[in-house]
Amino acid sequence: MKYVAGIRRLGRIFGFTLAGLWLSLSAAASAQPTPLPPEQAFRARLVQTGERTLEARFEVAPGHYLYRDRFAFTPADQSLRLQIDRPPGQTKNDPSFGQVETYPHPVTILLTAKRPLPQELSIALQYQGCAEAGICYPAQTVSLRPGESTPAGRPVSLLDTLGPPPAGEMPPPPARHGWFAGSLPATLGIFFVAGLGLAFTACMYPLIPIVSGIVLRGAKHGQRRALGLTFVYVQGMALTYTAGGLLAAASGAFLAVTLQQPWVIAGFSLFFVAMALAMFGIFSLQLPNAWQSRINSWANRLPGGRFVSVFVMGTLSALIVGPCIAPPLAAALAYLGQSGDLLLGGSALYALALGMGTPLMIIGILGSAALPRLSHRRLHGIRIVFGMILLGMAAWIARPLWLHRSPVPGLDFRPVASSAELDRALQSARGKPVLLDFYADWCTSCLEFEKNTLTDPGIQKKLGGFVLLRADITANTPEHRALLRRFGLYGPPALRFFDRDGRPFGETVIGAPDVTEFGRLVEQAKFQTLR
Structure with a gap:
């Protein structure tokens, strides 16, 4: 028996795990006007504490959090094996991925080698987090030596370390759910x-x-x-x-x-x-x-x-x-x-x-x-x-x-992948107001915005006179990052309105507004373009 x-x-x-995944489709995300860049939101430091032990210390800015299961530590010396000891995190009801463990506070992760550490040691630290405002940062990686900390090592996208991305990045859902998170x-x-x-x-x-x-x-x-x-x-x-x-x-x-x-x-x-x-x-x-x-x-x-x-x-x-x-x-x-x-x-x-x-x-x-x-x-x-x-x-x-992949019923978004493509799209849309939507498959708030706001019939009716553009930065290519920098952004979701002459007006909307707030923003944009 x-x-x-x-x-x-x-x-x-497995039942609890699958139930958690399906129930994760309904939740809400908040908005915050000024998110921090990732190198300010998360700071990493590598400290050697013994002949075979290291500590990876992460500082987390208020209003931000790191995912417990999105850490990876890769020594430059591939023969060096590290045992990773992550402390328990705080359970968070993620808007799209259910119950996950996060670190909304400073955290120290113990790294233990099976042999004495070499004198010339460099480790690639990989991590990913989000802002409570609903901004999801691309996965970051930085190479540090013992005693170094960021931003001395410039964090870059995880995909940069893998060469040209085939299609996109797969951040959360976390690998470990429920029992597997232990x-x-x-x-x-x-x-x-x-x-x-x-x-x-x-x-x-x-x-x-x-x-x-x-x-x-x-x-x-x-x-x-x-x-x-x-x-x-x-x-x-x-x-x-x-x-x-x-x-x-x-x-x-x-x-x-x-x-x-x-x-x-x-x-x-x-x-x-x-x-x-x-x-x-x-x-x-x-x-x-x-x-x-x-x-x-x-x-x-x-x-x-x-x-x-x-x-x-x-x-x-x-x-x-x-x-x-x-x-x-x-x-x-x-x-x-x-x-x-x-x-x-x-x-x-x-x-x-x-x-x-x-x-x-x-x-x-x-x-x-x-x-x-x-x-x-x-x-x-x-x-x-x-x-x-x-x-x-x-x-x-x-x-x-x-x-992630289905188009929003009733709305036709034209993709733009670079600043040059955006300029051409704005030129061809002269005479009409334009809405630019920054999106990524791994952005939980983007999915929420699509599901709860863009599918609303009233919103779709208000957007009837707009040319809709979408910058899908899932792959986080250099062109995508340049497009984000052009508008002072660090990640999706974000919205930008342009007038009939292709000129941006108003402030960039950061986060995922609900139906009422987004409807108000669209009405304001219409009024601005008619003046």
């Missing part, structure tokens, strides 16, 4: 329970003959050796999945950028739908029989009872089982890719594999009689639970397709 309780707990974890041991415990859940699915049953045929052949020397062999066998599986977790976490920044592309979002969503259908038993997902037979034949030729051969067989077993457990495994890799934490990525997949291998170790010692007599109905129920979770994840993954 412990197993059933574990599955129920895992279901609640400590590393708690997260590993959740992955271990998930592994136990996978262990009792039909996917793992083909491994039982392998365990019996290889491990038990060398277990004639006693139970202790049997335990050692089964442990080595499970390590072969576990380390294979660990490598996958490390690769997912190491590619975190690139993965975060790539996943914003519509075709990638759609592909992943359809993938999860297909995997859910596989869980429901509509079709079977496994290696071709010829491949499985070849691997099993090789396994039978391996000498049983030897640690090296048993370890190799564990690695091969991971390949046999991999396609069958692809749905939950892909979900775990997607989560780890967003975290960007190598320690978390490797250890979480290791814990998952240990959970999968624990029943196999028991079977290896006690024999197949130790296998729980789960009915077909119960096994089918387990697959249904995982299938429902995957359908929920498919819906969440596809959410940006209709939240």
Whole structure:
């Protein structure tokens, strides 16, 4: 019954997470007239406190906050591994992303190296935050040496460190929600329970003959050796999945950028739908029989009872089982890719594999009689639970397709990507008033403004005589930053009105005004242009 309780707990974890994501669509953001530039809103300092320890100290200006899960620390020496210890943050109901952890106050993050720190040390600090006014800053990165602080190192966009951006940046939603926002041991415990859940699915049953045929052949020397062999066998599986977790976490920044592309979002969503259908038993997902037979034949030729051969067989077993457990495994890799934490990525997949291998170790010692007599109905129920979770994840993954990318019904915004394009658009719009909207996919207040204000019929009627322009700065290119500087802005959302001659008038509107306030601003703009 412990197993059933574990599955129920895992279901609640994913259920609460998905519920939080869907409930995050309704909230409001406030407005503030004069936001600070990011280098003034957030100041970073790197201090070495010991032979192997560093502290990254961040000052946060009043009215601003940093996201707890948007920190990354990358040494210039790629061989140097750092363990990151983030203190608990304050829970905040984000307008578009639900419950998140933030630091609205100074925070110190402990960095611990596994070996003495080199004398020549430089670390790239990545972080992202917002202003309570509703302004979302692009992700910042700065390279510091111990003892240095910003603005000595000039913060730049995270995308600048990745080269030309493919499509856009993926800031929050945070990688860790709910249970995943806790400590590393708690997260590993959740992955271990998930592994136990996978262990009792039909996917793992083909491994039982392998365990019996290889491990038990060398277990004639006693139970202790049997335990050692089964442990080595499970390590072969576990380390294979660990490598996958490390690769997912190491590619975190690139993965975060790539996943914003519509075709990638759609592909992943359809993938999860297909995997859910596989869980429901509509079709079977496994290696071709010829491949499985070849691997099993090789396994039978391996000498049983030897640690090296048993370890190799564990690695091969991971390949046999991999396609069958692809749905939950892909979900775990997607989560780890967003975290960007190598320690978390490797250890979480290791814990998952240990959970999968624990029943196999028991079977290896006690024999197949130790296998729980789960009915077909119960096994089918387990697959249904995982299938429902995957359908929920498919819906969440596809959410940006209709939240971020869909045009506002009734309004036709013309895109402008640079100052030159804006000038040409203003020239062609002579004789009509113009509204310029600064927007980004990662800007929570921009989404709120679209959803709650621009869709209002009264607002759309008032905007009928305007030429509508939109500067989508999601990719945060040099041209985008130059356009922001032209109007003294540091990020979206922001609005600028132009008269019939293409001249700006009034003040730049910073933040996301509600229907009443925005309607008043539009009426004022109309009055100004008619004078």
